[in-house]
Amino acid sequence: MSEFEKLKIVTKYELLKQFRRKRFYGVLAITIIALVLTIGLYKGLDLPGKMQQTIIDQRLENIRRQLPENMSEEMRENILAQAREYFLEELEQAGIRDSPEFFAVWVTSMGTLAILGAVFFGGDAIASEFEHKTGYILFPNPVKRITLVVGKYLACFIATAVILIISYLISAGALLGFYRQVPVGILGSLAIALMLACCVISIAFAFSSVLKGGMGATIATLLTFMMISPIISVGLSYAGYDPWFMPDRGADAIAATYGVSFEAFGGMYGGGAMMGGMMRASQDPTLSFLVLLAYAVILFQVSIWMAKRREML
Amino acid sequence: MTEAIAIKDLSRYYNNFLALDNLSLKVKRNEDVALLGPNGAGKTTALKILCGLLRPSSGTAYINGINVIEERERAISNVGAILETPEFYQFLTPEETLSYLGGLRGMRERGLKSRIKDVLKLVRLDKWEKVKIEKFSRGMKQRLAFAQALLHDPPILILDEPSLGLDPRGMMEIREILKEERKEKTVFFASHLLTEVAQVCKKVAIIDHGKLRVYDDIAHLKKKYRSFERAYLKLTEAEI
Numbered sequence: 001m002s003e004f005e006k007l008k009i010v011t012k013y014e015l016l017k018q019f020r021r022k023r024f025y026g027v028l029a030i031t032i033i034a035l036v037l038t039i040g041l042y043k044g045l046d047l048p049g050k051m052q053q054t055i056i057d058q059r060l061e062n063i064r065r066q067l068p069e070n071m072s073e074e075m076r077e078n079i080l081a082q083a084r085e086y087f088l089e090e091l092e093q094a095g096i097r098d099s100p101e102f103f104a105v106w107v108t109s110m111g112t113l114a115i116l117g118a119v120f121f122g123g124d125a126i127a128s129e130f131e132h133k134t135g136y137i138l139f140p141n142p143v144k145r146i147t148l149v150v151g152k153y154l155a156c157f158i159a160t161a162v163i164l165i166i167s168y169l170i171s172a173g174a175l176l177g178f179y180r181q182v183p184v185g186i187l188g189s190l191a192i193a194l195m196l197a198c199c200v201i202s203i204a205f206a207f208s209s210v211l212k213g214g215m216g217a218t219i220a221t222l223l224t225f226m227m228i229s230p231i232i233s234v235g236l237s238y239a240g241y242d243p244w245f246m247p248d249r250g251a252d253a254i255a256a257t258y259g260v261s262f263e264a265f266g267g268m269y270g271g272g273a274m275m276g277g278m279m280r281a282s283q284d285p286t287l288s289f290l291v292l293l294a295y296a297v298i299l300f301q302v303s304i305w306m307a308k309r310r311e312m313l
Numbered sequence: 314m315t316e317a318i319a320i321k322d323l324s325r326y327y328n329n330f331l332a333l334d335n336l337s338l339k340v341k342r343n344e345d346v347a348l349l350g351p352n353g354a355g356k357t358t359a360l361k362i363l364c365g366l367l368r369p370s371s372g373t374a375y376i377n378g379i380n381v382i383e384e385r386e387r388a389i390s391n392v393g394a395i396l397e398t399p400e401f402y403q404f405l406t407p408e409e410t411l412s413y414l415g416g417l418r419g420m421r422e423r424g425l426k427s428r429i430k431d432v433l434k435l436v437r438l439d440k441w442e443k444v445k446i447e448k449f450s451r452g453m454k455q456r457l458a459f460a461q462a463l464l465h466d467p468p469i470l471i472l473d474e475p476s477l478g479l480d481p482r483g484m485m486e487i488r489e490i491l492k493e494e495r496k497e498k499t500v501f502f503a504s505h506l507l508t509e510v511a512q513v514c515k516k517v518a519i520i521d522h523g524k525l526r527v528y529d530d531i532a533h534l535k536k537k538y539r540s541f542e543r544a545y546l547k548l549t550e551a552e553i
Contacts, residue, residue, distance in 0.1 A: 001419040009416035013409070136399040137410075137461060140364040141417040142390035245391035306403075312366040313327070 004181025006143045018121055027117040031096055031167050034266050038110040039174050047106070048098040055096070057088045057218040062085075070174040076260060095260035100179040105255045107174060108189045111167030114160060117219045118197045122204030124214020127309050135312050139217040145308045149209075153300065163192070188257035192289050196251050199292040201301035203247075209306035244287060246254060247295050253288030315378035317342045317469050317499035318363065323372035325358050332358045334523035335372065342468070347510040347517045351549050355523040357397060357501035360473050363501075364394050376469060379512055388466075389416065393462035394471045397479065398452065398539050400495040403447035410446065412498055432460040435490060451478035459487060463494065469493060472502035476509060482508040488512055511541055523548045 018024055060080055067076055095101055124223060126149065129135035138148065165246045169192050203224055207217035225247060233243040243249050318340040322324045325333040333355045341344045361367040363374050365385035374381045379388040401410055408429055415425040433439045436456040446454065455478045462470060475491070476484040489498060491513050504510050510517055511531055518528040525550040527534065531541060538544035 013413040017404050018403055133400040136396045141393045143385040143417045
């Protein structure tokens with residue numbers, strides 16, 4: 001029997017395990033609820049209109065403060081009116097307006113909550129064999145450790161991809177319902193989201209192959225991806241470096257495939273150079289895809305190497 | 314004739330603790346040999362190395378003449394094993410678990426289904442075939458462990474405390490199965506239960522502090538030391 005046939009068996013039963021667990025349905029439910037709430041928020045509160053208003057008001061306030069005090073009220077109003085028109089046009093051109101693309105940015109970004117699944121599925125994939133002693137049944141079989149790790153990885157990826165694809169289908173359905181069209185950028189967004197899932201599973205596997213417990217590996221993955229990586233990215237942005245190589249920056253590209261310019265957000269929260277720098281980093285989906293791919297491949301190799309060396313003590 | 318199991322100068326350190334100290338042992342085909350020793354003697358370490366779960370610090374081990382360290386997958390394809398107190402995937406049923414393991418051992422689907430039914434019947438779990446293992450007691454899991462060890466009808470059984478967690482009836486049943494299996498298989502099993510060893514095996518290897526103290530027929534040891542218990546206590550440096 002070839003290792004490929006064994007790989008199919010490992011993947012099949014690992015996938016069955018994932019589909020039988022409550023956490024799969026938990027992540028699916030959270031993702032769907034978040035999507036529905038986002039759609040409701042976007043449409044119910046006229047999110048693009050409110051955002052335009054907020055950004056323009058903040059920029060006009062900045063201008064108002066810089067105008068000479070002895071300027072006549074009429075001239076002041078004239079300048080502000082012209083500036084308002086200019087900013088509005090700039091935002092419209094940047095894509096900050098109610099459009100299928102802008103709507104897709106919001107809903108598909110929220111759909112990537114499915115990546116949580118990658119953390120939870122991958123975190124205990126290897127560690128649990130040692131922690132819960134199931135390895136005493138699985139490992140004394142004529143199958144290579146690498147086959148087991150690859151099979152587990154594929155199962156985690158497929159389980160995460162199922163949730164991701166469901167969330168993108170809901171997003172596409174909402175786009176069709178509201179705008180009668182689906183932006184082609186949604187495919188690029190899905191591709192980056194799937195690669196992000198690979199990257200996160202690889203991080204989780206690397207921790208899972210080293211740490212004693214699955215919970216520890218899950219928490220370590222969450223901390224790495226949601227705290228450590230963003231903190232380093234912000235630090236680099238403050239220091240004037242473009243953190244394009246950080247995984248969280250790569251993840252931002254999920255929303256960058258629709259042609260909406262995020263630099264227009266630059267003034268929204270009073271952000272200057274840092275915000276601009278961060279947003280620029282997420283503007284190249286191809287680069288982000290490659291960065292995530294590199295993390296996925298390298299960390300997966302690390303996890304295979306560690307898992308092969310690990311003993312059932 | 315190649316031995317079913319050959320252990321050569323096997324040593325294993327856990328940091329500075331020497332768990333196995335140059336252990337050498339040969340088990341012929343169709344022999345049934347017990348590995349007996351007090352807690353921490355190195356029994357489980359030896360069995361784990363034989364099943365490729367641990368690497369030795371030095372020495373080597375062979376199964377049917379195949380080096381376990383160098384060709385692990387090929388060597389253990391001849392083995393059915395129970396190690397420590399195994400756990401199973403809670404979300405799967407015994408039928409699914411055995412299908413999974415049977416598949417990994419190269420068993421084809423058609424023969425596998427009937428074999429699963431047979432081994433589950435043998436360990437009296439046939440009525441629990443489709444129940445998720447999360448509902449199983451320790452004893453039921455041990456029976457399932459026994460079923461998976463026998464699943465592919467391996468010529469060699471390596472068993473670590475096979476009756477652990479079983480009630481007296483379960484222990485008796487497992488011993489009966491073992492007695493039956495040993496007629497056609499090599500059985501190498503670790504235990505600290507002298508009565509179990511005496512019932513199931515003809516030969517015993519007593520180890521203590523990782524060293525082989527004696528490897529002989531139980532009948533011969535009984536004769537030499539007046540009883541099997543005395544032999545064990547004498548050889549493991551305890552006093553009556």
